[in-house]
């Protein structure tokens with residue numbers, strides 16, 4: 001069998017369908033067209049992203065890491081993983097009702113992520129104290145964790161962001 005198509009769950013085909021009970025989340029409709037860096041090119045060779053809300057209203061994403069995210073040969077650049085964590089965890093705060101920018105982002109790289117892979121990102125808003133919203137998340141596929149993120153979001157006045 002073609003090795004690249006051997007595994008339907010973590011296949012090399014960019015199958016961005018959500019899991020059972022995940023509902024599609026239209027990020028572009030929510031935040032405008034500004035999120036082009038990570039999720040703005042659904043036919044491109046960098047990232048392809050689909051967003052969902054799970055049954056507990058947590059934001060989830062399916063992300064394909066294409067060849068243009070390469071860092072170590074055959075694997076995703078750490079900055080590419082960090083960009084995904086930045087966008088998805090920041091968007092999770094917006095989806096939870098907070099108008100924020102990311103003030104501080106910590107990413108731990110746990111395993112090298114092969115190119116052409118579709119992975120999931122999970123998020124959880126873990127605290128909200130004053131202007132500080134803490135969001136945790138993880139890039140994973142099945143039992144493998146590729147990166148873990150802790151994202152300190154700071155609320156801002158929505159009028160300070162132009163929505164296009």
Ligand SMILES: CCCCCCCC/C=C\CCCCCCCC(=O)SCCNC(=O)CCNC(=O)[C@H](O)C(C)(C)COP(=O)(O)OP(=O)(O)OC[C@H]1O[C@@H](n2cnc3c(N)ncnc32)[C@H](O)[C@@H]1OP(=O)(O)O
Nearest residue numbers: 030031032086087090091094101102103104131154161163
């Ligand atoms: C319902 C409709 C919805 C529509 C939505 C449409 C629009 C949607 C648009 C977009 C969706 C985005 C989805 C995510 C996209 C990806 C996320 C990104 O990549 S964001 C870009 C990268 N981030 C920056 O460029 C920030 C640059 N930094 C700043 O602008 C400022 O430093 C800012 C706003 C973060 C804080 O500045 P200050 O002057 O307002 O406030 P101060 O007093 O400095 O901080 C407030 C509190 O936060 C702490 N704080 C601030 N920054 C911190 C940091 N880096 N680390 C730790 N603490 C920090 C401070 O210590 C302070 O805490 P104490 O109140 O004293 O307890």
